[in-house]
Amino acid sequence: MILTLLEIILLSALAFCLIIQLYFVLFVHLKLANATIEEVPLSARKPISIIICARNEIKNLQQYLSLVLDQQYPEFEVVVVNDRSWDGTEEFLEAWEKEHSNLKVVKILDNEKFIAGKKFAVTMGIKAAKHDWLVFTDADCMPASANWLMDMQQPEDENTDIVLGYSPYLKRRGLLNALIRFETFFTAVNYLGFALKGMPYMGVGRNMAYKKSLFFKSKGFAAHMHIPSGDDDLFVNAHANRYNTEIRLNQDSHVWSEPNRTWGGYLKQKKRHFGAGKLYKSKHKFILSLQIIFQFLFYGFFVGCMFLSREAQYAAGGILLLSIMIRCFVYPKLLKRLNYSDLRWWFPILDILLFLFLSLNGFLAMFGKKKVSWK
Structure with missing residues (x-):
C-alpha cells in the first residue's frame, strides 16, 4: 500500500x-x-442539613419532598428555600412545615434593590441550616432509596470537606431524552473519574455535600456571584482538591432527576453551564x-x-x-x-x-x- x-x-x-x-x-x-463501590454505612455519625431551593416547584414538591423527609437517618433537617414563588409553593410549604418537625422553610421576598438568583437562595438556605454537614439536591429530584442520606453523610475522615454524588435523569421517550441522559453520563464519568485521580473539578447541585464551615471560610459564592450558574460546579472547582474530596457511587446514593422535555429548555440549561465553565481553574x-x-x-x-x-x-x-x-x-x-x-x-x-x-x-x-x- x-x-x-x-x-x-x-x-x-x-x-x-x-x-x-x-x-x-x-x-x-x-x-x-474499576473503582470499588463501598457498601452504604449501617450507622449515622453526625446530623445533616439538606438544602433545597424552589422557585415555582409546587408539583415537584408535592411529588418528591416526602421522599426526602422520609430518609432513614436519625437526625437531619430539610431546609427548603422558597424563592419568590407564586404558584402555590408558599401555601404548600407552610402547611407541611406545621406537620413535619424537621422541615424548615426560608422565604425570599421580591426586592427591587437587587436581582435574586439561585446563589442567593442557596446562601440563605445555608445560613438557616443548623448543622455543619450540608447535602444539596433540587425540588425535582428523587432519592433512589431511603438510604441516600446514610451514604452522603460526612465521612469519618475529618479532612474530607466535599462529597460528590451522582444524579441520573429519568428515562422518557424520544431522542432528546436519550441525548440528555447520554450527556449526563459522560459529564459524570468525567468529573467522578478525575476526582478519583485526585483532580476534582466540578460537582452537580442535584446530589453533593460539603461543610457549612468551608462555605463561609471561602466567602461562599463571592468570587462568581455575578453569573447565574455555578452554585455547584464553580464552588467545587474553587475549593476541591485530592485531599478533601470523595465520591459516592453506590446506587442507593443516586438521586434521580426530571429531564428537560423541550430542546429549548435543554439549550438554555447548557448555555448556563457554558458560562460557568469559563471561570474554571486554568x-x-x-x-x-x-x-x-x-x-x-x-x-x-x-x-x-x-x-x-x-x-x-x-x-x-x-x-x-x-x-x-x-x-x-x-x-x-x-x-x-x-x-x-x-x-x-x-x-x-x-x-x-x-x-x-x-x-x-x-x-x-x-x-x-x-x-x-x-x-
Whole structure:
C-alpha cells in the first residue's frame, strides 16, 4: 500500500488524536469503571442539613419532598428555600412545615434593590441550616432509596470537606431524552473519574455535600456571584482538591432527576453551564478543552480521510473501528454502573450526535444573549 504525503500526514494526525482520546478512556474513565463501590454505612455519625431551593416547584414538591423527609437517618433537617414563588409553593410549604418537625422553610421576598438568583437562595438556605454537614439536591429530584442520606453523610475522615454524588435523569421517550441522559453520563464519568485521580473539578447541585464551615471560610459564592450558574460546579472547582474530596457511587446514593422535555429548555440549561465553565481553574479548562478539541479533530481528520484514496479510507476506518472497540470495552460497564444500561448499544451514534449538538450549542452561547436566569 502506497500512500501520498498528505495521506500519511492526515492518518498520523488521526492516530495521534486517538492516542489523546485513549488517555481519557483508559486512564480516567476506566479507573472509574474499576473503582470499588463501598457498601452504604449501617450507622449515622453526625446530623445533616439538606438544602433545597424552589422557585415555582409546587408539583415537584408535592411529588418528591416526602421522599426526602422520609430518609432513614436519625437526625437531619430539610431546609427548603422558597424563592419568590407564586404558584402555590408558599401555601404548600407552610402547611407541611406545621406537620413535619424537621422541615424548615426560608422565604425570599421580591426586592427591587437587587436581582435574586439561585446563589442567593442557596446562601440563605445555608445560613438557616443548623448543622455543619450540608447535602444539596433540587425540588425535582428523587432519592433512589431511603438510604441516600446514610451514604452522603460526612465521612469519618475529618479532612474530607466535599462529597460528590451522582444524579441520573429519568428515562422518557424520544431522542432528546436519550441525548440528555447520554450527556449526563459522560459529564459524570468525567468529573467522578478525575476526582478519583485526585483532580476534582466540578460537582452537580442535584446530589453533593460539603461543610457549612468551608462555605463561609471561602466567602461562599463571592468570587462568581455575578453569573447565574455555578452554585455547584464553580464552588467545587474553587475549593476541591485530592485531599478533601470523595465520591459516592453506590446506587442507593443516586438521586434521580426530571429531564428537560423541550430542546429549548435543554439549550438554555447548557448555555448556563457554558458560562460557568469559563471561570474554571486554568488547568481544568486546559485539560477539558484538550478533550473536546481532540475529539473534534478526530472526527474532522476522519471525514478528511474519506476524500482520499481507498487505501487511506480503509486505514482511517480501521482507526475509527479500533476507537469504537476500545470504548465498547469500557463504557458498557460504566453505563450499567451509572444506571444507563439501555444506552449501551447506542453510544457510538449518540457520541457523534452529542458532539455535534454541544459544538453547535457552544457556538450559539458565544453569540447569544448574555442574560440567563436560573428559573
